Amino acid sequence: MGKLDEKKKMKRESLLVAAFTLFTSQGINETSISDIAKKANMAKGTFYLYFKDKFDLRDKLIVAKATQLFRKAVDDLDGQSFDVLEDKIIFMADSIINQLNDDKILLRFLAKNLSWGVFQSAMVMEIESDSDYSFYDAYVNLLKESGRKFCNPEIMLFLIVELISSACHDVILYQEPVTLEDLKPELYGTIRDIIRRQEIRS
């Protein structure tokens, strides 16, 4: 990778970091492109070399943050030795939930902005082309290793993700209606249900 490419990567990263800070502290609508560029120490026009507009950046940011979240979960799984697919997936779910519980700003940001469409385009296409493996690849591998067949692995993944994000939002932020610890067993039970329902049994 050339020096110039690295510099570009860093500029893009600066914009993402600056925007995340501003978005979460003062809201997207209250944040101007000028603000973002200023915070990232570059000219306004430079913004447009990296993103189409504020909402494009927001979508990319969601992708980046979600990717990071999931990659950590995959990495955590590497150190474990489960046999059953359900156990692996629930382990990753637990990793994700704990990460969100530790970073409530991230949770609030993702909860407000993550939508099916954005997520799907993020995970199915390998946008993060610089990395040697995508989260989606890891997920597909997991399914293959299990030797089992599923109707629609993409939708299955999304259901799990959506369930986690919506169910955990209030619980983590407000501890209502139950504590996170009390919620987990039921949540994981539901995840097992989703996987079972999607499996094609021969």
Place this chain on the structure above:
Amino acid sequence: MGKLDEKKKMKRESLLVAAFTLFTSQGINETSISDIAKKANMAKGTFYLYFKDKFDLRDKLIVAKATQLFRKAVDDLDGQSFDVLEDKIIFMADSIINQLNDDKILLRFLAKNLSWGVFQSAMVMEIESDSDYSFYDAYVNLLKESGRKFCNPEIMLFLIVELISSACHDVILYQEPVTLEDLKPELYGTIRDIIRRQEIRS
């Protein structure tokens, strides 16, 4: 009540109606004060005779919509004869949930915008000064009639409201993770828990 006051009331109402339509159809940030005034058939300047700005109107709108929601619940209760406080409150909760289930635009609007602060100021202060009784009065009466004592009736009320709104949001809009009918028993159980936890037993 004078004719002039009535006229003013109607203008205010027009603005609220116009704003609700615009807010829910195109979003708050995409709605200008000019749009609202135009839709309400009055001049831009007139807006400022009734509301400080767009967000003031939004807050008043939430109060108005929430008040309406709750008043309907109180009215429904009038035709019933329960003895126990819990049954009365759950009956009202059921009324509210059913209203939201029937009017998903309203649900989406309230879910996006209802916050503790806004709600509290709405219910505790009797902003709706034209009505002879506020929802909060009805609620306080209910508690008094029961002959029981509670630590913090305001927070108790809010907890119930928040629980209903957050728990029902995904369920009503997306039927996830369970159907509304499946959710209700657990929800009502939790409401009973909240009331019990707040009661001061002598």
Place this chain on the structure above:
Amino acid sequence: MGKLDEKKKMKRESLLVAAFTLFTSQGINETSISDIAKKANMAKGTFYLYFKDKFDLRDKLIVAKATQLFRKAVDDLDGQSFDVLEDKIIFMADSIINQLNDDKILLRFLAKNLSWGVFQSAMVMEIESDSDYSFYDAYVNLLKESGRKFCNPEIMLFLIVELISSACHDVILYQEPVTLEDLKPELYGTIRDIIRRQEIRS
């Protein structure tokens, strides 16, 4: 007419005057809306209360200038007593040509910007609704008074206008290939030809 309406009329006029000066001295593309507003002594935003954008103003300006040009021709005709239609039209043509010869900036502006579409919409619709008669009305009256019938009076009018503007442009501005005085006889001959060709003889 109220005082306010008069004031508005004057503001609009100011913008037209300012824009004409700037357009003809430095070109349309080199003139910003900011420039126009500044020259007209008002805020940038005010511009948009009167015109959609720079090109809207330009079109209105062409209409206004062309209308003025034609109205003067009609007014000049009033003091004359010709019997034959051709003589009347040529008299007006001569008035228009002389006006353009006296105001070469106007000629250059109209020649650069006048297009069939703009002109047609200006003359057929009575945009200048404050005036008691439009040029087009005067023209139609002229035809009616003659007692003669024509295939397509609108196109006939346009042909004459287009002929005058294109034929006179170089002649007036550069005296090439002939002087204006030498051109006139041939031009007026051609106008007679156009009228004759459009007449329906019974």
Place this chain on the structure above:
Amino acid sequence: MGKLDEKKKMKRESLLVAAFTLFTSQGINETSISDIAKKANMAKGTFYLYFKDKFDLRDKLIVAKATQLFRKAVDDLDGQSFDVLEDKIIFMADSIINQLNDDKILLRFLAKNLSWGVFQSAMVMEIESDSDYSFYDAYVNLLKESGRKFCNPEIMLFLIVELISSACHDVILYQEPVTLEDLKPELYGTIRDIIRRQEIRS
């Protein structure tokens, strides 16, 4: 001529071709330097190695297009054997008119942009230094061969060119007020007049 020079020549040519396409299809003001460079398959910065700015390129383009037009006329003349100067010049004029009639985009471009100043600088200075003879040289030779003397050969040339371009514009594009065939005799008559008027008779 070195290989490097040829490459440069080609790059320059690419820019001219790209710009002509864009200028005539979407307008000069709507064409950015970025657009031109992209269409010419090179980087934005490269543009500045060949032209000062957009308007410089436009002027060079006019020169190039006009030169091409005239060179073709000169080449056509080579195959002919006229004795009288007037016949030669009118033959070339006819060649030019026919070219413009066949390429209306070119006509529109030249009509909109050709001005005395640009043309003069193009023809008098020999900008096209790569060619072994300029159009102007050919023209001067023609005069010399005739053995006749003229007051101001440059202005005489320009008058003829201007006459052709202005007279033909509407005729070719809109067939108004006469057809090209009907116009030609009078046009060529006028050209003879111009030459006669410029001749110094001893």
Place this chain on the structure above:
DNA sequence: AATGAATGAGCTTTCATTCAT
């Protein structure tokens, strides 16, 4: 010579808010 990332001035446009009528 060629590149294209970076710049920032400058444009158009919107809009909350004020205020004379």
Place this chain on the structure above:
DNA sequence: GATGAATGAAAGCTCATTCAT
């Protein structure tokens, strides 16, 4: 009370131009 013309700050975005590589 009601109006809507006027304002000007501030937003999004474009683009000619520069310059390090």
